[in-house]
Each structure stands twice: as structure tokens, then as C-alpha cells.
């Protein structure tokens with residue numbers, strides 16, 4: 001019997017040959033199948049449709065897929081191995097990855113540098129000429145760890161299982177290594193040496209890349225001793241670069257406030273501002289910084305992954321088939337779907353829009369309850385929200401709004417005192433501010449709110465030119481930033497509960513008030 005079996009993927013029209021017994025999770029991730037719960041058989045996010053061959057129905061699948069779905073051939077890819085030839089219907093990744101091409105001021109240096117934004121979902125690397133500040137090349141990829149869970153907590157869980165940590169460390173090191181290799185070989189950098197590599201990311205990604213223990217991040221108080229700055233030769237990460245340049249992992253700011261927020265502070269120049277400025281980054285975790293020149297306060301909120309569609313019954317990344325926007329038209333809902341396909345789920349921006357529309361239509365009450373005793377709020381044929389989904393979004397928005405309020409209180413300030421509010425990352429770029437305002441998630445003056453793009457990547461580039469030791473250098477800026485552990489704040493619980501309600505129609509926010 002042959003040791004290799006063929007898997008045909010539709011509608012991609014591709015056929016793979018894999019070793020018999022290979023877990024489908026190991027091969028399908030690169031072809032668009034998501035594994036949101038890390039393969040624990042809990043989320044349905046990894047559904048594929050069996051078009052040919054045989055794939056057994058296990059008790060785990062029976063527990064989560066309906067008899068109709070099973071009859072139609074739906075299976076959970078995370079529960080299957082390739083035991084014989086298969087034909088599967090999968091969706092293709094088509095996801096927008098934010099890069100950065102903003103201009104910035106810098107002091108020229110010799111050689112080339114590489115800035116890396118290591119996200120939970122995506123990775124971006126840019127090669128720069130340090131003399132001219134010109135971007136010579138950019139490479140993006142999905143974070144390959146995502147097949148073991150969409151959010152940082154599922155990755156930590158996987159890492160704590162036997163062999164999991166090493167696997168996640170190897171995956172991310174080799175993915176960034178290959179992006180760097182492709183960058184260098186696509187330009188004349190073979191001739192000009194890469195002098196420095198700077199990597200920024202959230203606390204968990206920082207730990208995986210450095211090979212540090214993530215166990216302390218799995219429980220309260222979520223603090224580790226490995227969150228500081230690290231500098232090591234590229235070869236130690238398995239990256240082969242001429243001259244073996246140093247790789248700098250910028251320091252995390254505390255708890256779940258990663259070096260991506262430090263980079264965001266650099267990019268938005270909060271540390272140079274005379275007036276109060278906020279940076280809000282809502283990804284798989286919510287991170288906030290509010291401050292000005294002399295002092296910056298930062299915090300992470302246990303917002304959970306709802307803003308990225310995580311933990312939502314039909315939630316998914318903003319890939320093919322995701323509802324990305326929802327509007328009310330003639331009393332009904334009109335959806336925008338990524339790619340030319342029927343909707344198969346909803347991503348974070350679509351979710352925020354859908355709940356905002358539900359509030360305006362009176363389907364959802366300010367308490368978050370459905371106004372009619374129905375179990376689902378249909379957004380589009382085949383895609384709907386449950387009462388629990390709305391609750392998940394309320395928890396995320398409540399935690400975020402409470403975090404903003406507490407930091408503002410520490411400043412003895414209110415939303416109107418902010419001269420600028422930078423909304424960073426995918427949230428800031430893709431979520432409609434009007435819908436975010438309708439939910440009471442943001443309540444700042446319109447003119448102060450600015451989508452800030454990929455501030456983590458821009459900050460990583462700036463750090464390529466920054467000196468660690470000089471005045472105004474990174475170490476000195478870090479000394480001005482203070483982490484505020486929200487859970488330890490005596491008012492947090494009360495403010496959090498208060499912030500969960502949605503504003504009544506025509507009401508004003510409720511997110512952040514003095």
C-alpha cells in the first residue's frame with residue numbers, strides 16, 4: 001500500500017500529496033482552513049466539506065455538527081487524518097494584512113535593517129535602507145501557529161501540552177526566517193549587510209519567538225520575568241544572515257501589554273506630546289496607552305477575541321466568505337461579504353456593525369437582550385448571531401471601555417481632554433467608527449479620532465534607528481511608561497459592569513466618562 005495519499009481541494013483546483021496518517025490540520029491551514037479553538041473540537045471553525053473519499057464521523061463531530069450537516073458531508077478538519085484519497089471543499093485565504101509605508105524622520109545609519117511586526121494572526125517584515133529610510137521590500141504571511149488556536153490563550157494551552165511549546169517556537173522562528181530570507185534574496189542586500197533586526201509583538205508572541213516559558217501568562221497575575229528587552233544573534237533563532245546581525249526583541253510593557261504597544265507609542269509620538277493622547281489597539285486582546293510627554297499609562301483589557309470574530313458562534317477572520325460590513329437599508333440588513341462567495345461567517349468589523357444595526361432596529365435592547373424571544377438574529381441567509389454572541393461582544397466592549405475610563409480617571413481627565421485618539425491595527429482600520437460609537441465602545445470627539453494603521457510596524461522601523469542608551473532613546477522612553485493592572489483597580493468591576501450596557505438610541509456613549 002502506498003504511503004502517500006492525494007487530497008484534492010475545491011474550489012482551489014489543487015491536489016496535495018501527503019503521508020498517510022497526516023493530520024489534516026497540518027496541511028489545510030495554508031489553504032484557508034481556520035482552527036480557532038486549536039483543534040479541540042469545540043468551535044466548528046475548521047469545517048470542511050467532504051466531496052469524495054471517506055472521513056469517519058467521530059463522537060466529537062456528532063456533538064458539534066447537526067445530522068443534516070453530517071449528511072451533507074461537513075466534517076471538522078481538526079478531528080481527521082488523511083487515511084485515503086480525499087476531495088474536500090475548503091475556502092481560500094484572502095485576508096488583508098496591514099503593512100506601513102508612512103514617512104518618518106530618522107538619523108541615517110549604515111547598512112540595511114529589518115523591522116518585523118509579529119502578530120497573533122499575521123506577520124509582516126520590511127527591509128529598509130538605513131541610509132535613506134527607504135522601504136526596499138515587504139513580505140507578509142499568516143502566523144502558522146494559528147492552526148493551534150486563533151487567540152493567545154489557545155496557543156498558551158497548546159504550548160503547555162507536551163511538545164507544544166517547542167512546536168510553536170519552531171513554527172514562528174522558521175516562518176520569520178523564511179520571510180527575511182525572501183526579503184534579502186529579492187534585493188541586492190546579498191551585497192549590503194543587514195545590520196539589525198527589530199521584532200515587536202504582543203507578550204505571548206514575544207515569549208514564543210524568544211523561546212521563553214509562557215506558563216506564567218496562563219494565570220493571574222499574568223506577569224513574567226522574560227518580558228524585557230532581549231538581544232541575540234540571528235543564528236540563535238536559526239536565521240542565516242551574512243554577518244550574523246543582532247536581533248532585538250523590544251521590551252513588553254507589562255502583563256499583556258506587549259512591545260507592539262511600545263512601538264505604537266513611538267509611532268504616534270505620545271512620548272513627545274504636550275497634550276493628552278490615547279492609543280487603542282483591539283486585536284485578540286485589547287491594549288490601551290494614554291499619556292503625554294512626561295508620563296504614559298498603559299493597560300491591557302481582557303477583551304477576548306470577539307473583535308476579531310473569535311468566540312462568536314459564526315465568527316471568523318476577515319477572509320473569503322466573511323461578512324465584513326452590515327448596513328440597514330429599507331428596514332432590512334445589507335451585508336458586504338469578502339470575495340465573490342456566499343457568506344459563511346462574520347468577522348469583527350461585521351459583528352460590530354451587525355450589533356449596532358440590531359440596536360437601531362430594536363432587535364437588540366440596550367441591555368444586550370434580544371427584544372423577541374428568538375434564539376438567533378439573522379444577519380444574512382445562513383449567518384446569524386446568538387444571544388451569547390451579543391454577550392461576548394458586550395464583555396469585550398465593556399472591558400475595553402472600562403480600561404479607557406480607568407486610565408482617564410488616573411489622569412483625572414475625561415474623553416474631551418484627549419487631543420488625539422489613535423485607533424491602531426485592523427480594528428482601527430476596518431471597524432466603522434459610527435458603529436463603534438453606537439455600541440458605546442468609543443466616545444471621543446469625532447475630530448480627535450484617527451485610524452493609525454500598523455503602528456507596531458512603524459514603531460519597529462523607528463526602533464531600527466533609535467539608540468537604546470541615549471537621552472530620548474528607548475530605555476528612557478520605557479522608564480516614562482507605567483503599566484496599570486486593571487484587575488487590581490478597586491473600581492474596575494463596577495465600571496466594567498456599567499460599561500457593558502449599550503447606549504439607548506440617540507444616547508451618548510457610556511464608554512468613557514470622567
Ligand code: FES
Nearest residue numbers: 037039041044078
Ligand atoms: S472545532 Fe476544529 S478547530 Fe475548533
